[in-house]
Amino acid sequence: MLTKGKIDRKDLFWLGLLAVFAAIPVTPWFNHSSFAQHVLIQVFLYSSMAQAWNILGGYCGQVSFGHSVFFGIGAYGAGMAVVKFGxxxxxxxxxxxxIAAVVAVAISYPCFKLKGHYFAIATFAIVEIFNRLFMVWYWVGGAIGLDYGFTQPGWKNFVWYQSKVGYFYGVLLLFMLVFGIVRWIERHRFGFYLRAVREGQETAESLGVNSTRVKLSAMALSAFLAALCGAFFAQYNYRVDPPMVMSLDMSMKFVLITILGGLGTFYGPLLGAALLIPLQEYTRAYLGGIGGGVDLIIFGLLIVIVVVYQPKGIMGILDRILNGIRRSRSGEGGK
Amino acid sequence: MATFLQVAFDGLLNGLLYALVAAGLSLIWGVMDVINFAHGEFLMIAMYLSYWLGFIWKIDPLISSIAGGAFVFIVGALTYRLVISRTIGKSAMSALLATFGLSMLLKNICLNRFSPNFRLLQDTLLGGKTLDLAGIIIPVPQLVIGIFALALLFVIYRLVNKTRLGWAIQATAMDKEAAELMGINTENIYLLVFGLGGACVGIAGGLLPSYLAVHPEVGALFSLIAFICVAMGGFGSIPGALLASLLIGLVEAFAGFYIAPVFKYVAVFGLYLAVVMVRPRGLFGW
Incomplete structure (x- = not known):
């Protein structure tokens, strides 16, 4: 099971996919429209966020609705360095x-003893507390937030104004980091511990897995990566304020994109974001004036349908299709 | 001292409003172990219904609240049939996530149809009236809602504990399969409980537009507060939910008045965390 160092077909597919992504900026379609660039950057950002959440929520089975706190701390980290300290x-x-990883461990150590809905509601409460405290914490800008001034564009300051290509490669690096870590976890001992805790905490413990330590490490890693995504978000929007980053809606995006794509699967977060973000951005762009909220109506409906009829998300549908193809092929081969 | 009493009264009245909103949620949670994330949106629907009835036909919210209760009963029953019944037996989170999707759907349909404007009914029977009780000013609409809350909680409590239907509900909550073997149609019980939970919040929503403005986001905060009331009170305990609601109302009022308005929700959510750290299943939880 533990195939260290070997490259198999799945890895080749993954590396090929990355190569295709990296080549996108040379295509004329990409250069033609800065809106398409924006949508692509959002897809990679949100899939990285969802994948960071997936480590804890999908692989380890601890559904947290508090990830916007860590996302926000990451955004404030970048914002404070640039705006406050220059x-x-x-x-x-x-x-x-x-800091996000430390805060995550400090918060979740007591919260992990809560079960089911009590844990979920505790994470909601934590988001609300952080949101309101940051609103009145004037050292970090309070409700007004932090606005970036003009700095020299480039990799040193990680801002670009005229072209989004820099941001594209920035977010692709982030994407590769987050997905690469999850790819590594999936086949490493730690990944087996995570799934063991998800499937049955008591059983895992009886086999010698320290479930508290596993859950806390998953939380710390997940929060660390979510914070990196937050930092990118601040750099990309040139500003950060509490409702933008630390809100329940933001927290739910981490969860819903993963659920939509497929909980606890490697490609799920990418598929979820690839469906949802273009839908959101294009409906907002085309229907924004006449129909406020249409994108969210569709999103809401999609969530209900997926959770009710296809709890395994898009990955579940894909699996079914692939299995169908495989079965019909082998059926023909038998004839 | 008068200020202290005034703040305490305001807090208690707000707490009773929270109890009224939380009652239906508590019933659903206790029987089905489901968190209805669209609970606040059910409230919003009833508020819009009551607002439009009052605006177009000049019907007072006191009467519209009956229509609100009936309408949200149907919405709740439909929600159960179309969504919740298909998530039972799956992961504990699936009902929560499905109802979150439903809440987005309802909220944005109202945003799309009714615009984000704040709407308040004018010239209602109770609106703007106050009682002067030895120097303490009590607003009449809040007082009436408080009385409604106590009455409704009493009725639900009696219904669950003292009637045959209530025993069937309790049996279903304790052990679904055993209840089915005893000849209880648990599917109908679930449907009824979801409808009743909706009716409670519908009555609350029907009463509100005489002093609280309606807008598409109005349910969001009420949802969160109701979750906290119910969870803090303990798994499906109605007296627990009442006690927790009153506590939350008081903490909110005192923190808002004596510390700073921005800290009132920090105090409320902090209180929840403090309580569940000590009692992980809430005040009255078992």
Whole structure:
């Protein structure tokens, strides 16, 4: 099971996919429309966020609705470094991610003893508390938030104004990092621990898995990666304020994209974001004026349908189709 | 001292409003172990219904509340049939996520149809009236809602504990399969409980537009507060939910008045965390 260092067909597919993604900016379609660039960047950002959440929620089975807190701390890390201290964002990004991981462990250590809905509601409560505290914490900008001034564009400051290609490669690096870590986890001992805790905490413990430590490490890693996504979000929007990053709606995006794509699967977060983000951006762009909220009506309906009829998400549908093809092929081969 | 009493009264009245909103949620949670995330949106629907009845036909919210209760009963029953009944037996989170989708759907349909404007009914029977009780000012609409809340909680409590239907509901909550073997149609019980939970919040929503403005986001905060009331009170315990609602109302009022308005929800949510850290299944939980 533990195939370390070997490259199999799945890896080849994955590396090929990355190569295709990396080549997107040379296509004329990409250069033609900055809106398409924006949508693509959002797809990669949100799939990274969902994948970060998937480590804890999908592989480890601990459904947290509090990830916007860590996302927000990451965004504030970058924002504070640039706006308050006048530095380049990189030390702030790193500091924000480390603080997010520490905060995550400190919060979840007591919360993990809560079960089911009590845990879910506790994570809602934590988001609301952080949101309101950041609103009145004037050192970090309060309700007004932090607005980026003009800095020299480029990788050093991680801002670009004229072209989005820099952001595209930035988010692709983030995407590769998050998905790469999950790919590694999937086949490493830690991944088996995660799934063991998800399937049955008591059973896992009886086999010698320290479930508290596993859950806390998954939480720390998940929060660290979510914070990196938050930092990118701040750099991309040139500003950060509490409702933008630390809200229940943002938290739900982490969860819903993963659920839509397929909980606890490697490609699920990418598929969920690839369906949802273009839907959201294009309906907003085309229907924005006449029909406020149409994108969210469709989104809401989609969530209800997926949860009720296809709890395994898009991955579940794909699996069924692929199995069907495979079966009909082998059936023909038998004739 | 008068200020202290005034703040305490305001807090208690708000707490009773929360209890009225939380009652239906508590019933559903207790019987089906389902969190209805669209609970606040059910409230919003009833508020819109009551607002439009009052605006077009000049019907007072006191009467519209009956229509609100009936309408949301149907909405609740439909929600159960179309969504919830298909998530029973799957992961505990699936009902929550499905109803979250439903809440987005309802909220944005109202946003799309009725615009995000705040709407308040003018010239209602109770609107704007106050009682002066030895220097303490009590607004009449809130007082009436408080009385409604106590009456409704009493009725639900009696219904669940003292009637044959209530025993069937309790049996279903304790052990679904055993209840089925005893000849209880659990499917109908679930449908009824979801409808009743909706009716409670529908009555609350019907009463509200005489002093609280209707807008598509009005349900969001009520949902969260209702979750916290119910969870803090303990798994499906109606007295627990009442006690927790009153506590939350008081904490909200005192923190808002004596510390700063922005801290009132920090205090409320902090209280929830503090309570469940000590009692992980709520005050009256078992």
């Amino acid at each position: 530095l380049i964002p990189w030390p702030g990004i790193l500091a924000g991610a480390v």
